[in-house]
Amino acid sequence: MIFELSEEQLMIQQAARDFARNECLPGVIERDEHQKFPKEQIMKLAELGFMGMMVDTAYGGSGLDTVSYVLAMEEISKIDASVSVCMSVNNSLVCYGLQQYASEEQKQKYLTPLAQGRKDGELYIGAFMLSEPEAGSDATSQRTTAEDKGDHYLLNGTKNWITNGSSASVYLVIAQTDAAKKSKGINVFIVEKNWPGVTVAAKENKLGIRGSDTHTVMFTDVKVPKENRIGEDGFGFTFAMKTLAGGRIGIASQALGIASGAYELAKEYSKTRKAFGTEIRNHQAIAFKLADMATRIEAARLLCLKAAWEKDNKIDYTLSSSMAKVFASETAMWTATEAVQVHGGYGYVKEYHVERLMRDAKITQIYEGTSEVQRIVISRSILK
DSSP states (O other): OOOOOOHHHHHHHHHHHHHIIIIISTTHHHHHHHTOOOHHHHHHHHHHTOSSTTSOGGGTOOOOOHHHHHHHHHHHHHHOHHHHHHHHIIIIIIIHHHHHHSOHHHIIIIIHHHHHTEETTEEOOEEEEOOBTTBSSOTTOOOOEEEEOSSEEEEEEEEEEEETTTTOSEEEEEEESOGGGGGGGEEEEEEETTSTTEEEEEEOOOSSOTTSOEEEEEEEEEEEEGGGBOSSTTOHHHHHHHHHHHHHHHHHHHHHHHHHHHHHHHHHHHHHOEETTEEGGGSHHHHHHHHHHHHHHHHHHHHHHHHHHHHHTTOOOHHHHHHHHHHHHHHHHHHHHHHHHHHGGGGGSGGGSHHHHHHHHHHTTTTTSOHHHHHHHHHHHHHO
16 A cells, blocks of 8 residues: 655656645735636646546547545635636536536537637536435425427426536536436436526625635526437436536545645644733644644545545445545535634634635535534445
8 A cells, every 4th residue: 555646646746736826816816705716727727728628639538547636625715715616516526427427529619628728719618407405415305397399308407506507607406307217207407508498596605615606597498419318318317426426526625725724823823822921822722623633634535535446447436435525525514613723713704715615615515515514424335
C-alpha cells in the first residue's frame, strides 16, 4: 500500500493551490457578499484544463486520474467553494456522465466543448438536473415528464436547486417518460439552454456558496430530439445513480477543502493571538481543538483518496464515495464551526474568512445526496 503521490499529482496539487491563492482569494469576500458568479475564475480554470480533468484527451479533456481531481478540488475549496462547486458539477456529473454513457455523436457535439469549458471563446459549462420541488432525496418521484412524440420528446416540468443553472449552456435533465414503469420509465436528455420553452428563474439567495448560481429551471413544451436521449429507453435513473456516486467524490473533496481551509486559518491565528500572556496555541483548550481538527481532516482525506483510487481502478466505489461524503461533510461543518470559535469575536467578522467557510460547509451535508441518504447507501451495503 503506497501513500505517496506521483510527481504529476503533486504538480496538479501545486497548480491548484497557486490558482486558488492568486486567482480565487482576491475578491472572494466581495463575490460572496454580492452573490457574483466567478466567471473570470472559471474561464481561467478552463484554460488550465481543470473543467474536464478526467475526460479523455481525445475529447478535449486533460486525461487525469480521479486522485488528481480530488487534490485540485481540495486546494480550490480551501479558498472559494463557489468556484469549486462549478468545477465539480462540470467534471463529476456532466462530463463524467457524457463520457461514460453518451453516444459518439453526443460526445463530439457536447463533451468536447464542455471538457474545455469554452466554445467559440465563450464560457461553456453544464448543469445536472435531478432535484424537483417534490423530488430531492426521493429521486424516483420525478414530476418532470418527457412525452414521446415519435421523432422527439416533449419536455415539461420544473427543476430546483440547479448549480450553474443560468451560466450553463447544456443541461442533463432527468425526466419521467412512462410513469407506470416507475424508475424504469425515467430517461436522461441533453437539453440546450437556448431552446424555446426553457426558462431560468431568479437566482436563489443562499446561506453559503453564494457566488455559484443556483436557480430553478422550468421546461414548457421543449422539443428534445430523439438523438439527445442518453442510453437506452429507461436508462435515466441508473444514469443518475451511477453519476451521483462519482459526484459524491467531488463534493467530499470540496468538504475536505473547506475543512482544511478553516483549520489552516485557525492554526495561523492561534500563533498570533495572545490571551493570558501567551499565544492561544499554548493553551490546551485551543491546542486540543487543533489536534482534533487535524485528525478528522486526515481521516476525511484518506476516505476521499480511497474512493478516488477505487474509481480509477474500476472497483465499485459506491460505498466508499458515500462514506467519504458523509464523513468529510460533517468534518467540514464541525471544523469550520470550531475555527470560528478559535477566532472568537473575530471569527464572526467577514474579513477573517472562517464565517464564510462555516456557511459554505453546510451545503456539503445536503446536496448530491444528504447525509441521511448516504447513511441509507452505507447501511444497505454493509447489511446486505
